[in-house]
Amino acid sequence: MDFSEPEHITMIRDTVRKFVAREANNEIIAKWDKADHFPMEIHRKIGDLGLGALTVPEEYGGAGFDLIAMTAVIEELSKASGILAGMYIHTACYGGMNITSSGSPEQKAQLLPRVVEGSIFFAYALSEPDVGADLAATKTTAQRKGNKIIINGAKRWCSGATIADYLLLLVKSDPDGPRYKNLSFLLVPPTLPGISITTVETMGQRGSPTCDVIFDNVEVGLDAILGGEAMWNQGWSQLAGPALEAEKLEVPAMALGVAEAALAEAWEYSQQRSQFGQRICSFQSIRHKLADAKTKVQACRNMLYWAAWLLQEGRPAAAETAMTKLFVCDTCRDVVLSCQQILGAYGYAEGFSIERHVRDVLVYPIYGGSSAIQLNNIANRLGLPKA
Ligand SMILES: Cc1cc2nc3c(=O)[nH]c(=O)nc-3n(C[C@H](O)[C@H](O)[C@H](O)COP(=O)(O)OP(=O)(O)OC[C@H]3O[C@@H](n4cnc5c(N)ncnc54)[C@H](O)[C@@H]3O)c2cc1C
Numbered sequence: 001m002d003f004s005e006p007e008h009i010t011m012i013r014d015t016v017r018k019f020v021a022r023e024a025n026n027e028i029i030a031k032w033d034k035a036d037h038f039p040m041e042i043h044r045k046i047g048d049l050g051l052g053a054l055t056v057p058e059e060y061g062g063a064g065f066d067l068i069a070m071t072a073v074i075e076e077l078s079k080a081s082g083i084l085a086g087m088y089i090h091t092a093c094y095g096g097m098n099i100t101s102s103g104s105p106e107q108k109a110q111l112l113p114r115v116v117e118g119s120i121f122f123a124y125a126l127s128e129p130d131v132g133a134d135l136a137a138t139k140t141t142a143q144r145k146g147n148k149i150i151i152n153g154a155k156r157w158c159s160g161a162t163i164a165d166y167l168l169l170l171v172k173s174d175p176d177g178p179r180y181k182n183l184s185f186l187l188v189p190p191t192l193p194g195i196s197i198t199t200v201e202t203m204g205q206r207g208s209p210t211c212d213v214i215f216d217n218v219e220v221g222l223d224a225i226l227g228g229e230a231m232w233n234q235g236w237s238q239l240a241g242p243a244l245e246a247e248k249l250e251v252p253a254m255a256l257g258v259a260e261a262a263l264a265e266a267w268e269y270s271q272q273r274s275q276f277g278q279r280i281c282s283f284q285s286i287r288h289k290l291a292d293a294k295t296k297v298q299a300c301r302n303m304l305y306w307a308a309w310l311l312q313e314g315r316p317a318a319a320e321t322a323m324t325k326l327f328v329c330d331t332c333r334d335v336v337l338s339c340q341q342i343l344g345a346y347g348y349a350e351g352f353s354i355e356r357h358v359r360d361v362l363v364y365p366i367y368g369g370s371s372a373i374q375l376n377n378i379a380n381r382l383g384l385p386k387a
Contacts, residue, residue: 005072006068008069009068009069009072012051012069012072012073013072013076015049015051016049016051016072016073016076016077017076019045019046019049020076020077020079020080020084023042023045024042024080024081024084025080026080026353029080029081029084029353029356030350030353030356032081032083032206032207033081033083033206033207033356034206034350035207036206036207037207038083038084038087038207038208040163042084042087043087043091043118043121043163044118044119046077046084046087046088046091046118047091047117047118047119048118049118050116050118051069051070051073051088051092051118052088052091052092052096052115052116052117052118053116054066054069054070054073054092054096055070055092055093055095055096055097055100055115056096056100056112056115056116057100057112060100060108060109060112060113060116061112061113061116062096062112062115062116065097065100065312066312067246067249067308067311067312068305068308068309068312070092070093071249071253071304071305071308073085073088073092074088074089074250074253074254074257075253075254075256075257075260075304076257077257078253078254078255078256078257078258078261079257079258079260079261079264080261081207081356081360082205082254082255082257082258082360082361082364083205083206083207083208083360085253085254085257086159086160086205086208086254087121089250089254090121090122090123090159090160090164091115091118091120091121091122092115092118093246093247093250094122094123094124094168095111095114095115095120095121095122095166096112096115097243097246097247098122098168098226098238098243099111099112099115100112100243101238101241101243102185102226102227102231102238102241102243103226103227104225104226104227104228104231106223106228107187107226107227107228111166120165120166121160121163121164121165121166122160122164122165122166122167122168123158123159123160123161123163123164123166123167123168123190124158124159124167124168125155125158125161125167125168125169125170125188125213126138126155126168126170126239127155127156127157127158128140128153128154128155128156129154129156129212133369133370133372133373135170135239136179136180136183136236138170138171138172138183139153139172140152140153140154140155140169140170140171140172140215141153141171141172141173141175142171142172142173142184142186144173144222144232147221147222148219148220148221148222149186149219149220149221149222149224149225150217150218150219151169151171151186151188151194151215151217151218151219151220152215152216152217152218153171153214153215154212154213154214154215155167155169155212155213155215156200156212156213157200157210157211157367158197158210158211158212158213159205159208159209159210159211160208160209160211161190161197161209161211161213162190162197162199162209162211163209164190165189166187166188166189166190167186167187167188167189167190167213168185168187168226169185169186169187169188170183170184170185170235170239171183171184171185171186171235173232173233173235174233177233180236181233181234181236182233183233183235183236183239184225184226184231184232184233184234184235185225185226185227185231185235185238185239186220186224186225186226187224187225187226188218188220188224190213192218192219192220193218193219194215194216194217194218194219195213195214195215195216195218196213196214196216197211197212197213197214198211198212199211199212200212202363203359203362204356204358204359204360204361204362204363205359205360205363206356206359226238245311245317245318245321246311246321247368248321248322248324248325248368248369249304249307249308249311249321249324249325250368251325251329251364251367251368252300252304252324252325252328252329252332252364253304254364255300255328255329255332255333255361255364256297256300256301256304256328256332258332258336258357258360258361258364259293259297259300259331259332259335259336259339259357259361260297261353261357262335262336262339262340262353262354262357262358262361263290263293263294263297263335263339265339265343265352265353265354265357266289266290266293266339266340266342266343266347266354267290269342269343269346269352270286270290270342273344280342286342289338289339289341289342290342292338293335293338293339296331296332296334296335297332297335299327299331300327300328300331300332303323303324303327303328304324304328306320306324307320307321307323307324318377318381319377319378319381319382322369322374322377322378322381323374323378325368325369325371325374326365326371326374326375326378329364329365329371330365330371332361332364333361333362333364333365336354336357336358336361337358337361339354340354340355340358
């Protein structure tokens, strides 16, 4: 057993911390949060750090798949803001991991070098107004007409649709086909004629546009099929394929970074604030909250990097990644809410980062497979009989 962090990952953390201190400190992030706008310039600057290479094979200019390093990048960026980490995830994970695992040779050659340089942005278009956890019930249709594909339907909650180069669009490609064999993935630029996008207001995640996307007879070529023509109607196998387990670690990595930031703020505040002539860190109720939060965050870290290590080693980890998504997201939400209490009224007001962390952390147990769905996954993967 060796729990020490490899040197190159410690160096990557250092690079990201310096970048955040320079380009995205709390004051800067607070302005972006208030304006509900993250400048795309910051996406380019994250790209300049060269960390897109961590999800791309060497033959396409990457550094080879380094899941532990990728997780560390997400954790460090999330200490500043989950949205900042999202900017990295949309490129390195949604793009790098999916195109590597499911792209055709042409798509890999065309898109992966842009992932490495951080100059491309992908958005997931999976959910629909009536389709949440049950993605196999996707209603948006794609109909083949000769060399063309015609798309009609509506996607909802598509984060980053307004700023993406490509939507990773899940469509029903065979209306009469059996469940799980009737879906395809398409790579669709959101600027095509027939696509209209409107943003949906959410309580947190400000700066990451969450969008409704309508498709009205949108036309793409067969080269839009992720993985090429042979993958028509094979979209479910791509969704539930090799990239899925690693994808389950992105959200908990964000949750961990946000919880660590909230805890650091509460830890510091407890030593500055005095009541009844004493620093509040001397009260047992505050000490216990902080000690409890430190313990829970440590448990989350261990679990997250354990799951990342399993995957990096190529070991089976379907139940373990589901446990990690469930436990880390739920626990980090609880930690952030507990830390907010330590700041009293100031934890509810602008000025400290914790009110932003509260708004942001609440979504982590919801998206990327809700906690209830992870519980189902764990019981199913561990073979618990249903009858
Ligand atoms: C800020 C934000 C950003 C998002 N970004 C994206 C994005 O970029 N792309 C995208 O495609 N989607 C995105 N989503 C959508 C997100 O992935 C969905 O919200 C999520 O999949 C859950 O779907 P739903 O909200 O429709 O809930 P539903 O599936 O309708 O579930 C409602 C409730 O029922 C429970 N439930 C459902 N099925 C079961 C079951 N079988 N067993 C037990 N309980 C169950 C759920 O846990 C939940 O509590 C985003 C959502 C938000 C809020």
